Amino acid sequence: MSDRYDPLLRRTAELALEYLNSLGERPVGPAVDHAELRAALDRPLTDRGEDPLAVIEQLIGDADPGIVACVGPRYFGFVHGGSLPASVAADWLVTTWDIACSMYVCSPAMAVIEEIAAGWLTELFGLSGRNREISTGFTTGCNMANFTGLAAARHALLARANWDVEAQGLFGAPEINVVVGAEAHGSIFAALQMLGLGRERVIRIDADDQGRMRADALKTTLASLSGPTIVITQAGNVNSGAFDPFIPIADACQAHDAWLHVDGAFGLWAAASPAYRHLVAGVEHADSWAADGHKWLNVPYDSGIVMTANPEAHRAAMTISGSYLVKDDDSARDRGDWVVESSRRPRGVPIYAAIRSLGREGLAAMIERCCEHASHMAQRLGAVPGVEILNDVVINQVMARFGDDDAATRAVIAAAQADGTCWMGETTWHGKVAMRLSVSNWSTTSDDIDRSVDAILAGWEELP
Numbered sequence: 001m002s003d004r005y006d007p008l009l010r011r012t013a014e015l016a017l018e019y020l021n022s023l024g025e026r027p028v029g030p031a032v033d034h035a036e037l038r039a040a041l042d043r044p045l046t047d048r049g050e051d052p053l054a055v056i057e058q059l060i061g062d063a064d065p066g067i068v069a070c071v072g073p074r075y076f077g078f079v080h081g082g083s084l085p086a087s088v089a090a091d092w093l094v095t096t097w098d099i100a101c102s103m104y105v106c107s108p109a110m111a112v113i114e115e116i117a118a119g120w121l122t123e124l125f126g127l128s129g130r131n132r133e134i135s136t137g138f139t140t141g142c143n144m145a146n147f148t149g150l151a152a153a154r155h156a157l158l159a160r161a162n163w164d165v166e167a168q169g170l171f172g173a174p175e176i177n178v179v180v181g182a183e184a185h186g187s188i189f190a191a192l193q194m195l196g197l198g199r200e201r202v203i204r205i206d207a208d209d210q211g212r213m214r215a216d217a218l219k220t221t222l223a224s225l226s227g228p229t230i231v232i233t234q235a236g237n238v239n240s241g242a243f244d245p246f247i248p249i250a251d252a253c254q255a256h257d258a259w260l261h262v263d264g265a266f267g268l269w270a271a272a273s274p275a276y277r278h279l280v281a282g283v284e285h286a287d288s289w290a291a292d293g294h295k296w297l298n299v300p301y302d303s304g305i306v307m308t309a310n311p312e313a314h315r316a317a318m319t320i321s322g323s324y325l326v327k328d329d330d331s332a333r334d335r336g337d338w339v340v341e342s343s344r345r346p347r348g349v350p351i352y353a354a355i356r357s358l359g360r361e362g363l364a365a366m367i368e369r370c371c372e373h374a375s376h377m378a379q380r381l382g383a384v385p386g387v388e389i390l391n392d393v394v395i396n397q398v399m400a401r402f403g404d405d406d407a408a409t410r411a412v413i414a415a416a417q418a419d420g421t422c423w424m425g426e427t428t429w430h431g432k433v434a435m436r437l438s439v440s441n442w443s444t445t446s447d448d449i450d451r452s453v454d455a456i457l458a459g460w461e462e463l464p
Contacts (some may be wrong), residue, residue, distance in 0.1 A: 027421075077423050078438070135311035236267020247281060262289045386404075412456065
């Protein structure tokens with residue numbers, strides 16, 4: 001039996017380690033075009049198959065020019081975190097165990113690990129207490145975490161109106177008001193369209209100059225509405241990093257019996273830091289929360305987290321039944337009751353390993369270090385004539401604009417991407433093109449920040 005895996009897996013591990021150990025110096029960004037990459041990887045489909053070791057070695061060699069070092073220390077695009085060593089190792093084990101963990105009977109260990117990880121997350125996010133039970137599901141990402149939290153909201157609100165949405169659907173159901181901030185993330189609208197609530201029938205609340213929902217405008221809007229209502233806020237604007245004011249928002253929702261959902265993909269992790277916890281003050285009063293483990297916990301993809309303060313609604317919105325499904329009693333939860341998928345890997349295992357390896361202090365230090373790096377980057381860029389920092393740098397997000405000109409800003413972004421020292425993306429903020437940088441990686445150092453800033457400014461200085 002061992003001959004089937006060894007030397008294949010030993011060699012694969014060696015190649016994986018070579019890649020991981022090269023991340024600090026790998027060029028950041030694709031170095032090959034589509035045609036070249038396809039020519040290298042596209043091979044005739046054989047009848048008899050090929051030697052597995054040859055397949056892996058050739059796959060790694062052929063794919064390498066098109067592998068972007070997204071988990072490297074100088075990748076600042078899309079709020080991509082890295083992968084902690086403990087989380088990578090745990091993810092390898094998850095693949096080795098190859099267990100579908102939706103039912104306790106499939107693997108009691110997976111269920112218990114995910115239960116423990118869920119408890120740690122509840123504590124780290126500051127959601128424990130208030131005499132509320134918190135339910136947790138481990139999803140594919142924050143998109144599906146938002147979907148799941150809003151599905152629980154849909155169930156709870158319609159159940160209050162004596163409507164079983166899972167059995168009867170939305171035909172003839174009471175209409176649900178959906179209230180979002182003007183700067184809501186696109187994943188919210190994707191979730192709404194999948195839930196049948198519609199991405200275009202939302203009520204938008206004005207935001208301030210940093211993208212924070214205006215609590216006074218929300219209060220006025222809620223006073224004008226009748227019927228079931230969901231209010232969707234965010235912890236960490238995807239561009240500016242700003243946080244909605246949760247205390248007055250939660251008060252307004254409670255006064256009007258509205259369900260409060262928090263999209264906290266990366267910003268909810270601020271709760272784990274004593275230095276930044278004030279940014280999420282009041283978030284514990286919400287009814288559901290969504291976060292992404294790959295962003296600021298730095299575990300491998302995919303790793304979404306959904307939590308609710310209404311386990312009954314959460315479970316009713318997600319659970320499935322069948323004559324062949326062996327359900328456990330109430331003493332141990334079937335993990336598939338909290339997410340969409342039945343056939344899924346135990347995503348909570350890398351989360352468990354990451355939290356254990358960091359501890360409270362290590363997680364806080366990682367978050368604070370990323371924020372300090374972002375501030376340093378903003379200070380260096382903003383000190384250069386013609387470079388403007390567009391946002392208040394409150395956590396790990398920086399937006400820079402060059403020459404107060406869209407074309408110049410795009411040119412600097414393109415030059416930096418082509419250089420390969422670092423990678424960042426483009427965004428539009430209040431009608432202006434901006435360079436968007438997100439510092440989310442555990443391995444990023446001050447030297448990485450300075451090297452990256454030097455590369456960005458070189459592109460700016462070379463503009464005609």
